Amino acid sequence: MNDSTSDTPPLSTSAPLLDLRGVAKVFESGQANVTALSDVDLAFQKGELIVVLGPSGSGKTTLLNLLGGLDRPTSGSIAYTGIDIATLSDRDLGRFRREHIGFVFQFFNLIPTLTARENVEFAAELVMQDRHSVDETAERLLNLVGLSERSDHFPSQLSGGEQQRVAIARALAKDPDILLCDEPTGNLDFRTGQQILALLQSLTSERGKTCVLVTHNSAITPIGNRALRLRDGRVQSDEVNSEPVAAADVEW
Numbered sequence: 001m002n003d004s005t006s007d008t009p010p011l012s013t014s015a016p017l018l019d020l021r022g023v024a025k026v027f028e029s030g031q032a033n034v035t036a037l038s039d040v041d042l043a044f045q046k047g048e049l050i051v052v053l054g055p056s057g058s059g060k061t062t063l064l065n066l067l068g069g070l071d072r073p074t075s076g077s078i079a080y081t082g083i084d085i086a087t088l089s090d091r092d093l094g095r096f097r098r099e100h101i102g103f104v105f106q107f108f109n110l111i112p113t114l115t116a117r118e119n120v121e122f123a124a125e126l127v128m129q130d131r132h133s134v135d136e137t138a139e140r141l142l143n144l145v146g147l148s149e150r151s152d153h154f155p156s157q158l159s160g161g162e163q164q165r166v167a168i169a170r171a172l173a174k175d176p177d178i179l180l181c182d183e184p185t186g187n188l189d190f191r192t193g194q195q196i197l198a199l200l201q202s203l204t205s206e207r208g209k210t211c212v213l214v215t216h217n218s219a220i221t222p223i224g225n226r227a228l229r230l231r232d233g234r235v236q237s238d239e240v241n242s243e244p245v246a247a248a249d250v251e252w
């Protein structure tokens with residue numbers, strides 16, 4: 001059940017990185033309103049890997065979009081290190097997104113006419129001025145995701161797993177503290193998916209990134225420090241996993 005109603009102590013005594021209070025999102029579509037999220041109270045800490053589960057339509061993508069400042073809640077607050085991003089101007093919300101959030105999508109969304117390296121450089125250029133930093137960042141990140149050898153290939157010349165690695169390198173180019181991943185393994189075979197999950201695990205445990213990983217695959221749940229289940233736009237359960245399993249050891 002939802003921990004917010006129990007006496008369970010908070011995960012950590014330090015101030016949360018993201019703190020959602022009373023968040024709701026209602027979409028107006030035609031005559032009817034669709035309540036995508038309601039009564040969401042959640043706090044995320046630095047370095048957590050949160051696996052978000054829930055059936056199609058339960059509000060997972062809506063939650064990611066709100067966390068990443070791609071959309072605003074209809075009501076409630078979303079505090080990032082104490083600042084309510086829901087009240088920022090469009091310009092400041094854009095800056096928040098640019099500086100702090102890395103997005104990873106199911107279908108990679110790479111720019112097809114740019115090479116792997118250029119895709120990462122393009123993202124780096126949004127936050128860096130000088131050419132040397134951009135070059136160095138792209139090189140280092142493509143190396144980190146194991147793609148140094150293929151950096152001059154276009155997306156169409158790369159496998160799905162390789163494209164997703166490029167997408168992760170691109171998301172990391174701005175050195176975000178939060179990675180928001182929507183079904184990042186949904187379009188990958190099992191082995192490749194494992195490798196991507198292992199990469200996300202190391203980014204949280206070794207580099208202190210906070211990763212919110214949306215999936216409908218419950219087999220992935222044990223790799224996270226935390227499992228959040230959504231149902232009909234509400235938090236159905238929020239469980240801490242004190243002993244995450246290595247991605248290489250989960251099967252689906």
Ligand SMILES: Nc1ncnc2c1ncn2[C@@H]1O[C@H](COP(=O)(O)OP(=O)(O)O)[C@@H](O)[C@H]1O
Pocket residue numbers: 027028029034035036054055056057058059060061062063
């Ligand atoms: N832009 C939108 N306009 C209208 N309804 C939307 C919009 N985005 C999402 N919804 C609705 O909100 C609910 C939650 O959607 P979503 O967050 O995409 O769920 P999930 O990612 O879990 O499949 C669904 O009923 C969906 O149809």
Ligand SMILES: [Mg+2]
Pocket residue numbers: 060061062
């Ligand atoms: Mg979705």
